[in-house]
Amino acid sequence: MKIALMGNPNVGKSTVFNVLTGSNQQVGNWAGKTVERKSGVIQRADEEIELVDLPGTYSLTAYSQEEIVTREYILREKPDVVMAMVDASNIERNLYLVLQILELIPRVVIGLNMMDLAKSSGISIQSQKLALALNVPVVEIIAAKGKGIEEFLAEAIRVGKFKSNPLIDDVPYPQDLENKIKAMEELLAETVWATQYPLRWLAIKRLEQDPEIGQIWKRVPKSTQKNRSLDPCCDIGDPVKYELEESVFLPGETLLQTYEAEGWSKDHFEMAVADAKYRYISKILPEFLKHEDSIKTTWTDRLDQWILSPIWGYPIMFIVLSLVFWFSFVASAPLGGAVSEGMALAADYLVRLMQWFQIPDVLQSLVRDGIFAGVGAVLAFVPQIAIFFAFFSLMQDSGYLARAAFLGDRFMQLMGLHGKSFFSLVSGYGCNVPGIMATRTLEDPKDRLITMLINPLIPCVPRLGVMSAVVAAFFPGTQGAVVMVSLLFISLVLVMFSALFLRRVVNQKERSAFVMELPLYHIPTMRNILLPTWQKTYSFLKRAWTFILVASIIVWALSSYPQGVPMSATWAGKMGSWLAFIGQPLGFDWRIMVAIVFGFTAKETTLSTLGILYGVAADASQSIAQAMTGAMTPLGAYTFLVVYMLYIPCLASVVTTYKESRSIGWTSFGIAYNLLLSFGLGWLIFHCGLALGIK
Structure with a gap:
């Protein structure tokens, strides 16, 4: 049996999907589209059921990829039944999508979610009368508390086994x-x-x-x-x-x-059809819905008085984001150190074991100086990434992230961008790949393109990790905090400058209106926090043990051969000498240039490359940074930090930009822009520092 799960955004679809499928999920993209595809397999009564979580959408017209994907799936895949999620606290708008679904497929079961929030808002819904009004089964659920979800699925299975389609009344038009x-x-x-x-x-x-x-x-x-x-x-x-x-x-x-x-005209028909549907909804609403005479002030209303306040909203947002970054980078440091020490101990134990078995020295070097030095340095960032994604899921599931986008819209408008661009830029601090993918929420293609191109200027978690290690080595104590803040300030200024510049490049003259739904606040479930966190962290770990492992081995081979020669005479040293003419004006030695080149494959590999080239075997990232202190001055280190923060995004980001923009030209432009901006600004900072007598 094939079941489709549909509904408006923020109606609890993800919660229901996660509860029903658990870890039996497959996540990818729809063929030829940039919209995420989620499906899972469920076993009930010796029957295998495929549950497909279709993109959240407000209608089934053809104006966005989400709408097209959802509609095409219903028309072409012809699921046995549709589980339609409806927000009981905002039922009028939600029923518009239900009426459109019923025009395509008569086998539908409505899941009336958030009944507790509707009741607290003074809304009373009689689900049996709603079922009679639409001739569709209705199941009351409270997804956040896990109530009614199994009953919702059981009813969908029952309807999916009907021998003939139920009769559905057509929407009466003028x-x-x-x-x-x-x-x-x-x-x-x-x-x-x-x-x-x-x-x-x-x-x-x-x-x-x-x-x-x-x-x-x-x-x-x-x-x-x-x-x-x-x-x-x-x-x-x-x-x-x-x-x-x-x-x-x-x-x-x-x-x-x-x-x-x-x-x-075309628009006349569209408006007439939509108006008729809403008139029909308004006509049947009194049959099953009642509002209390006195409107209750909900927790959402009380919280929004502060969180959306033009006076208090921004300090609150600053505090929230500061806590997120503090937990991600400061509180996670002991965990990262423990991972790094564990990798070092594992490397020593494995090498001793290899020595006992008289394994050749070259293989011992590969394990110690290649695999563990490279991958070990990267795995130290796993706690940072996991904690960041956990907080991001918490903000998203609680409803706060939508408020942050609303507040961020004022700053986005200064750059000529849409308020939803805030999602992309904030996501970029975790990883630029989901940040670029988050531009899918933007309807205007030019807004999407501009936001994609400026997203790599936001330093992601791996970049911030490398930067914090270098800052700690060259700028201890309070000085380091000032340096880190100055780097983030430079990043934000360049994001604003680049957005205004790219508006002219892509010829974006009109500004899109910012319209988005602010969902009700609710307490997130542990499943909705931990499952996305695990999926994203696991994706990172897969890269560490595949892509980054291969990159570390390549760097080790380049820095180890020919054998018996100084490091500068190895293949990596020769590569560095070829790039020396670029690095010398910025105070970089050949090791830094090689690390920058390999950093293009994945930003995490910069640290692993430095660990290998400086001969720091599977040790804490702090030791790798300290090894750099003999190779450059504090001014050179600051220049390196600026260049590293801004230069070409990682290979995964470049590939994602191409997939999202579907343009080799714009992807190449983004690479060239980042290169020129980073090295140009780095050269300016280095020589201005020399002119001021800074070393």
């Missing part, structure tokens, strides 16, 4: 609109499309001139070009069987031209 829908239905009834899509829905989409449906109709099989028919569920991507016919006469074109002459 008579004039109804006549036009009927006319289009009659015209499309004889076409092959009517056998693939619900006819009434197909007629409405044709009247709305839905662009996605139009693209499918324009693809005509060569064998049937004369009669202009098409099975839309065929493999339309085969160039041998099909070709794109832009001039094909779409069904109903003459009828649409007639309606347009009468004043019924």
